[in-house]
Amino acid sequence: MRALDIAGTGMQAQQTNVEVISNNIANLTTTGFKRSRAEFQDLIYQNLRRVGSNSSDTGTVVPSGAQVGLGVKTAAIYRINEQGNLQQTSNSLDLAIQGNGYFQVTLPSGETAYTRDGTFSLSPTGQIVTSDGYVVQPGVTIPTNATGVTIDTSGEVQVSIPGQTAPSLVGALQLANFPNPTGLESQGGNLLLATAASGNAVTGNPGAPGFGTTMQGFVETSNVNVVSEITNLITAQRAYEMNSKVITASDEMLSTLTNLH
Amino acid sequence: MENPTTIALSRLVAQSRAMEVTANNLANADTPGFKAERMVFADWLVREPNLPNADGLPPGGRILAYTQDRATYREAQLGTFTATANPLDLAIGSNGFFTVLTAAGPRLTRAGHFERATDGRIVDGAGNPLLDINGKPIQLAPADTIISVASNGSISSQNGQIGQIGVVAPQDPNKMRSEGARLLVTDSPTKQVFDPQISQGSLEDSNVQPIREIVSMMTTLREFQFTSQFVQAEGDRQQSAIDKITQRNG
Numbered sequence: 224m225r226a227l228d229i230a231g232t233g234m235q236a237q238q239t240n241v242e243v244i245s246n247n248i249a250n251l252t253t254t255g256f257k258r259s260r261a262e263f264q265d266l267i268y269q270n271l272r273r274v275g276s277n278s279s280d281t282g283t284v285v286p287s288g289a290q291v292g293l294g295v296k297t298a299a300i301y302r303i304n305e306q307g308n309l310q311q312t313s314n315s316l317d318l319a320i321q322g323n324g325y326f327q328v329t330l331p332s333g334e335t336a337y338t339r340d341g342t343f344s345l346s347p348t349g350q351i352v353t354s355d356g357y358v359v360q361p362g363v364t365i366p367t368n369a370t371g372v373t374i375d376t377s378g379e380v381q382v383s384i385p386g387q388t389a390p391s392l393v394g395a396l397q398l399a400n401f402p403n404p405t406g407l408e409s410q411g412g413n414l415l416l417a418t419a420a421s422g423n424a425v426t427g428n429p430g431a432p433g434f435g436t437t438m439q440g441f442v443e444t445s446n447v448n449v450v451s452e453i454t455n456l457i458t459a460q461r462a463y464e465m466n467s468k469v470i471t472a473s474d475e476m477l478s479t480l481t482n483l484h
Numbered sequence: 485m486e487n488p489t490t491i492a493l494s495r496l497v498a499q500s501r502a503m504e505v506t507a508n509n510l511a512n513a514d515t516p517g518f519k520a521e522r523m524v525f526a527d528w529l530v531r532e533p534n535l536p537n538a539d540g541l542p543p544g545g546r547i548l549a550y551t552q553d554r555a556t557y558r559e560a561q562l563g564t565f566t567a568t569a570n571p572l573d574l575a576i577g578s579n580g581f582f583t584v585l586t587a588a589g590p591r592l593t594r595a596g597h598f599e600r601a602t603d604g605r606i607v608d609g610a611g612n613p614l615l616d617i618n619g620k621p622i623q624l625a626p627a628d629t630i631i632s633v634a635s636n637g638s639i640s641s642q643n644g645q646i647g648q649i650g651v652v653a654p655q656d657p658n659k660m661r662s663e664g665a666r667l668l669v670t671d672s673p674t675k676q677v678f679d680p681q682i683s684q685g686s687l688e689d690s691n692v693q694p695i696r697e698i699v700s701m702m703t704t705l706r707e708f709q710f711t712s713q714f715v716q717a718e719g720d721r722q723q724s725a726i727d728k729i730t731q732r733n734g
Contacts, residue, residue, distance in 0.1 A: 224500065224503075225504045225507075226507040229508050230510065230511060233511030236514065260568065262516060262597055262609065263512065263514050264664070264666045265512050265662065265664050265665065266664050267663075267664040268661070268664055270661075272554070288555060288556070289501075289523070289524075289553055289555050290556050290661065290662055291501060291505060291508065292505075292508035292512070292521065292662060292664070294507075294508060294512075295511040295515055298665070299597070301599075301609075303568055305570075400629075402600055402602050402603075402604065403599055403601060405570075405600075420601075422602030432627070432629075433627065462513050465513070465694055465698060466510055466511060468698065469503075469506065469511075472705045475705055475709070476499075476500065476503065476705060480496075482712075483715060483716055484719075
């Protein structure tokens with residue numbers, strides 16, 4: 224009975240679907256989180272009667288063959304890079320990216336990771352770091368005697384020093400863009416890594432063509448839409464149940480056969 | 485040879501195949517661009533050999549009709565659209581197909597989730613490039629960051645027109661074979677669809693209707709059980725006939 228296996232693949236796929244949805248809901252309030260979507264594709268087909276094969280000696284052909292598909296599999300789980308909402312925090316080191324681009328973060332291993340989570344703080348030496356203490360590239364150091372930090376939409380960091388009337392420029396943050404941002408690999412901790420699929424990072428100043436702008440005092444919330452996640456969850460659950468019904472029905476067919484005597 | 489059991493058997497085999505088709509439809513209820521499949525049954529006529537000939541057949545004479553699962557066909561009905569907000573998710577509102585170039589040649593698909601490859605080509609989830617109306621891959625420049633796709637398939641960015649996505653329809657839609665991975669292959673010639681009605685930022689869901697599938701599943705199951713009971717009854721009848729004959733001889 225192939226129907227048992229086919230319905231089994233359907234249940235597995237829906238289970239993956241529920242896992243992806245639950246991860247989206249769990250990260251509803253994660254700063255800079257991008258929701259994912261599981262996408263499915265049909266498995267291979269078995270030809271019971273091939274399309275276009277001859278149906279007689281006179282050359283008539285079968286106009287549509289009999290093909291039975293063998294189920295479903297997960298094709299991809301991809302991030303949807305839609306912009307999240309901007310939420311005001313009034314924290315001078317909270318930055319949201321309005322538009323395309325990622326902040327670049329140096330991991331302890333020396334690798335560069337990418338994030339849209341702009342809740343930054345200062346390290347003991349005054350460097351701008353992420354909430355995990357990783358340095359945001361290119362390293363910008365705020366003097367210890369600075370009283371105020373202003374980061375403009377093009378990423379330039381200016382500080383007010385007591386005794387000076389004009390604010391002084393201490394550095395500028397840069398953003399990275401990718402040919403295919405969907406190809407970035409999620410690393411956890413709001414971090415993404417470049418892969419062969421994402422292509423190489425192209426860095427630029429915020430506000431340059433193709434790059435988003437930095438908004439001081441805001442964070443980007445996740446782009447998870449609760450209503451659509453809940454409706455997706457209901458659909459996934461019902462689809463799971465229907466596949467299990469097919470298993471029950473196939474089982475009943477088999478038991479009918481075994482009860483013949 | 486006793487025919488009733490073998491005729492019932494042909495029905496049982498056909499019903500179990502119909503169950504597989506239903507199972508595959510339900511398993512793919514969430515597969516974008518998937519079209520529900522239906523089974524076509526046909527009767528397979530066999531004349532009793534001891535009758536004189538076809539013309540000499542008396543009315544109501546013995547023709548045996550076996551069931552044969554003759555074909556499967558795809559329902560062409562449009563699936564519902566889900567908005568995904570991904571600029572390269574494209575849904576076709578007409579009856580055409582996208583063409584992607586695989587290692588084995590061009591293949592048709594309605595699954596419209598595309599991504600941008602590192603070399604700038606628009607590719608599907610498996611890395612097969614999407615073809616334009618001239619059968620060439622569509623190439624985006626690195627500066628093209630804001631992509632918009634018009635209803636007629638014309639693709640452009642903030643730097644101007646890039647190309648036109650090809651949407652084709654085969655002359656004989658029944659001659660398409662499913663290859664899995666949402667790809668279809670056809671030998672019949674294809675022609676461009678005049679107004680493809682592409683909708684950007686959405687995906688076409690499968691057109692599987694759960695109610696229909698569940699009803700067809702229950703019907704299949706009950707018919708299967710009904711036919712099995714017939715096989716059972718026929719077996720009992722033969723058994724009792726054998727018993728009676730052997731008793732008389734004994």
